[in-house]
Amino acid sequence: MAYSEKVIDHYNNPRNVGTLDKSKQNVGTGLVGAPECGDVMRLQIEVDPETGIIKEAKFKTFGCGSAIASSSLATEWLKGKTIEQALEIDNMDIVEELSLPPVKIHCSVLAEDAILAAINDYKVKNGLEPIKKNKI
Amino acid sequence: MNTNMKFPIYLDHNATTPVDPRVLQAMLPYFTEHYGNAASRSHPYGWKAEEAVDYAREQIAKLIGADAKEIIFTSGATESDNLAIKGVMEMYAKKGNHIITAVTEHKAVLDTCRNLEKKGLARVTYLPVGTDGLIDLNQLADAITDKTVLVSIMFANNEIGVIQPIKEIAQIAHSRGALLMTDATQGVGKVPILVDEFGIDLMAFTAHKMYGPKGVGALYVRRKNPRVKVTAQMDGGGHERGMRSGTLNVPGIVGFGEAAEICSKEMYEEAKRLQYLRDKLENELLKIEETYLNGHKTQRLPHVSNISFKYVEGEGLIMGIKDLAVSSGSACTSASLEPSYVLKALGVDDELAHSSIRFGLGRFTTEEEIDYAIQHVIKAVHQLREMSPLWEMYKEGIDLKSVEWVEH
Numbered sequence: 001m002a003y004s005e006k007v008i009d010h011y012n013n014p015r016n017v018g019t020l021d022k023s024k025q026n027v028g029t030g031l032v033g034a035p036e037c038g039d040v041m042r043l044q045i046e047v048d049p050e051t052g053i054i055k056e057a058k059f060k061t062f063g064c065g066s067a068i069a070s071s072s073l074a075t076e077w078l079k080g081k082t083i084e085q086a087l088e089i090d091n092m093d094i095v096e097e098l099s100l101p102p103v104k105i106h107c108s109v110l111a112e113d114a115i116l117a118a119i120n121d122y123k124v125k126n127g128l129e130p131i132k133k134n135k136i
Numbered sequence: 137m138n139t140n141m142k143f144p145i146y147l148d149h150n151a152t153t154p155v156d157p158r159v160l161q162a163m164l165p166y167f168t169e170h171y172g173n174a175a176s177r178s179h180p181y182g183w184k185a186e187e188a189v190d191y192a193r194e195q196i197a198k199l200i201g202a203d204a205k206e207i208i209f210t211s212g213a214t215e216s217d218n219l220a221i222k223g224v225m226e227m228y229a230k231k232g233n234h235i236i237t238a239v240t241e242h243k244a245v246l247d248t249c250r251n252l253e254k255k256g257l258a259r260v261t262y263l264p265v266g267t268d269g270l271i272d273l274n275q276l277a278d279a280i281t282d283k284t285v286l287v288s289i290m291f292a293n294n295e296i297g298v299i300q301p302i303k304e305i306a307q308i309a310h311s312r313g314a315l316l317m318t319d320a321t322q323g324v325g326k327v328p329i330l331v332d333e334f335g336i337d338l339m340a341f342t343a344h345k346m347y348g349p350k351g352v353g354a355l356y357v358r359r360k361n362p363r364v365k366v367t368a369q370m371d372g373g374g375h376e377r378g379m380r381s382g383t384l385n386v387p388g389i390v391g392f393g394e395a396a397e398i399c400s401k402e403m404y405e406e407a408k409r410l411q412y413l414r415d416k417l418e419n420e421l422l423k424i425e426e427t428y429l430n431g432h433k434t435q436r437l438p439h440v441s442n443i444s445f446k447y448v449e450g451e452g453l454i455m456g457i458k459d460l461a462v463s464s465g466s467a468c469t470s471a472s473l474e475p476s477y478v479l480k481a482l483g484v485d486d487e488l489a490h491s492s493i494r495f496g497l498g499r500f501t502t503e504e505e506i507d508y509a510i511q512h513v514i515k516a517v518h519q520l521r522e523m524s525p526l527w528e529m530y531k532e533g534i535d536l537k538s539v540e541w542v543e544h
Contacts, residue, residue, distance in 0.1 A: 008455075017523050033542065038450075060523055060524060060525040062527075063449045065451065065452055117542075
């Protein structure tokens with residue numbers, strides 16, 4: 001399978017690999033996927049309590065190149081966004097940006113799930129109502 | 137970087153092998169000079185082609201300790217498997233309808249059996265394998281009945297290289313009057329396989345796994361003790377003693393013959409050399425923490441190694457070792473969404489199956505390439521583990537089995 005140049009770039013130079021302190025009040029952690037399925041993504045956001053803006057985002061991913069690239073791209077996009085803006089990131093934007101083939105669309109879905117999971121973790125920690133996913 | 141190495145380094149010799157230059161040289165005149173149809177009896181073009189086919193048949197028969205008349209040429213091992221299984225079940229329908237095979241067989245055998253099952257033409261027992269990849273002879277003995285027509289067990293597995301005890305399997309088959317068929321695609325030309333010594337009645341193999349061309353294979357069909365026959369599965373001119381019609385692929389067959397002769401002469405030395413290189417690669421890679429060898433450690437082909445690198449996903453790893461041409465048991469690299477059914481049959485966790493890489497060495501693999509491969513894999517595994525949330529959790533002492541995963 002041939003990967004797009006952008007996938008290869010993210011794979012070779014992943015942005016924002018790492019770990020944030022998940023015990024901090026303003027850090028939200030999302031862990032999605034399952035080892036048996038061959039994909040696990042962990043995405044973390046750190047929100048500035050003053051401005052409500054995501055000031056830091058980190059990921060670690062067990063998965064194929066497209067999964068790694070999708071999560072790497074997601075962290076890039078998350079930084080500087082508010083929670084509301086972050087929720088607007090659609091998996092199809094990731095598909096388009098990385099030119100993912102149809103068999104790899106699930107990688108982008110997983111990245112979107114990871115964003116939501118991280119946001120909800122942050123919300124729950126801060127006494128806010130988590131968002132239910134109503135997308136098909 | 138040394139310029140002698142050609143990138144990516146080819147370590148996928150269980151998928152296919154390059155044509156040996158000596159094989160190619162032998163083949164070339166049969167495309168443009170001696171292009172006759174081996175079935176043409178009326179002129180020298182035909183005679184020359186027939187002579188070449190007869191000679192190749194001898195070369196191939198010699199490699200497996202058979203008589204030349206026992207070699208039926210086909211388009212490849214898949215066709216040979218189909219012809220053997222369907223042809224035997226049709227020919228011996230009076231004896232019964234039972235086939236015994238194993239869950240780790242190649243799809244060419246499994247799907248042929250399923251096809252016969254679906255059409256109501258056979259009842260099939262699929263023997264399980266142990267964690268080492270070997271079938272249990274007691275289970276075979278329990279499954280076999282007087283209605284068993286065929287026991288079809290592969291000689292060596294294509295994913296893990298594990299070699300089945302064919303001699304003992306043949307004895308059990310024969311004790312109940314069943315025939316023993318083996319798909320020896322991975323074994324012929326790599327390790328000595330003599331049909332009489334093993335008690336093999338039918339054997340499928342192919343040229344392109346032994347440095348010959350693609351598109352030509354053979355089915356060995358025993359002619360003595362007992363005389364075995366298969367019903368043709370393709371109608372036509374009655375070539376190959378009526379068992380397989382179709383104009384013979386003369387250049388391909390000439391190449392197949394030459395490849396077989398080279399293997400006859402060089403297989404022993406080659407196996408020793410490749411086993412040394414394979415062991416070196418394997419030992420170094422197994423020094424990496426949390427890596428596992430899949431399949432039996434010793435009862436195995438000398439040139440293949442299947443290793444799982446835990447906490448790293450196979451396709452991601454393949455992308456990381458882009459200087460190596462290898463394959464993975466990960467679902468992502470196959471058309472289906474399931475990880476390798478062979479590894480699953482060994483009881484390997486899905487997670488570890490997703491993390492597996494098959495290294496297949498070959499005639500032209502050098503020690504320099506293996507040294508390079510070792511360093512390349514070690515580096516990629518470390519890099520990907522730094523990026524793996526599972527590795528981090530493992531290092532923190534979290535039992536991954538206790539985590540509630542959100543499957544998608």
